Amino acid sequence: MIRLGTGELSPELFPRKKMQSVFQSISDKIGSLGYLEPKGLLPLTKIISAYLKKHGVDVSPDCILIVSGALQALQLISIGILQPGSTIFVEKPSYIKSLSVFQSTGMKLTGLSMDEYGIRVNEIKRSNKNTTLLYTIPTFHNPTGIIMPEERRNKIITICEKERVPIIEDDVYRELWLDELPPKPLKSKDKNGSVLYLGSISKTLAPWFRIGWLVGPEPVVNRLGDIKMQTDYGSSSLSQWALAEWMASGLYEENILEVREKLRIRRQVALNALERNFSDIAIWNKPKGGFRASLPVVDANIFILGVALASFFWFTGITTIASVFRNNINIKVMRWINLICGGVMIYYGLKLVYTFIVMIR
Ligand SMILES: Cc1ncc(COP(=O)(O)O)c(C=O)c1O
DSSP states (O other): OOOOSSOOOOGGGSOHHHHHHHHHHHHHHOOOOSOOOTTOOHHHHHHHHHHHHHTTOOOOGGGEEEESSHHHHHHHHHHHTOOTTOEEEEESSOOHHHHHHHHHTTOEEEEEOEETTEEOGGGOOOOSSSOEEEEEOOSSOTTTOOOOOHHHHHHHHHHHHHHTOOEEEEOTTGGGBSSSOOOOOGGGGOSSSOEEEEEESTTTTOGGGOOEEEEOOHHHHHHHHHHHHHHHSSSOHHHHHHHHHHHHTTHHHHHHHHHHHHHHHHHHHHHHHHHHHHTTTOOOOOOSBSSOOOOOHHHHHHHHHHHHHHHIIIIIIHHHHHHHTTTTSOHHHHHHHHHHHHHHHHHHHHHHHHHHHHHHO
16 A cells, blocks of 8 residues: 555665664664763764755754654744744645644644745744744645745745744755755755754655754754653664664665665656546646655646636535526426536546546556
8 A cells, every 4th residue: 555645755665674784783883771862862963963064054963953753843842942822934835744733832823825936935024922933844845845946045044034033944855856956955044043954864764763853053952952851851762873873884875866766766657647647637746856746836726716616606506596596497497407417416426436446456
């Protein structure tokens, strides 16, 4: 069974053999079996610091907190540095599970509309009443797949600095580019420490490790590290050792090249299937990375409006006309209206069933 709802690699792409050797070698290296330091395994934060430099983010290991996935970072930020009722600007649409974290911690969400380049910057305005933050996924946005171009990134940084709106940059899909390198993270342009940057191993290796990282100003990272200690006493040491070894040995880089190669093939297969089965009823973007091919954002609103209007006119319109004019319409005509409407509905129902059977065969 293929789970289309979650953004994760197929289990077939998991590098079992290489990972076996990683686990073998760490079994000899792990000395202490006690709790780790609040910000996570030091060799891992050092490796991530070096790794982030390659992506234009120049931070010391002290500014990195190892978390149990990017989602935990959002939870820590919400309970550690925000008050309930703070406003979070989010892309409309955004990743549903991140929204749930914010909602469950009492944040007030404000959706910002998007065009094909990401958030429309003119909608970013600080609320005078409470803390305001922007949560954004600028690279392979979930769910639209949009990659925010350099120019828009610069504008976001400028306007957020002007409005004094700190940013949470969720960059978990960065490494899954298939055609060309995406622009550097917003964090690489952050001069004042107002971007909290999130990364994760969930998309390039497996969510199963539950390892991600949060990058921010040292005092903020220290505070969130303390809260994490009070919450779960640190992320899995085994996962952290494995990831440290995975990255230090060069297997991370080697594996990501193979993953990209395989994802390119899978993308082509998925696009061919879409073309074969849905080209007459739908349009979609060719994804440049990430896991999703979606309806272009500019077309989505028109599409949704069209479907809503068609449904409204079809169901409400026809039934209203029929009931208003029922005394003026000849019983035979009424019967014909019923027959035609019923026929159309049965036709579309059968078409749906047929498409479904063809898809699962
Ligand atoms: C945009 C985005 N952020 C975060 C996550 C979750 O990441 P993690 O497994 O590191 O918590 C996902 C998973 O689908 C995601 O799409």
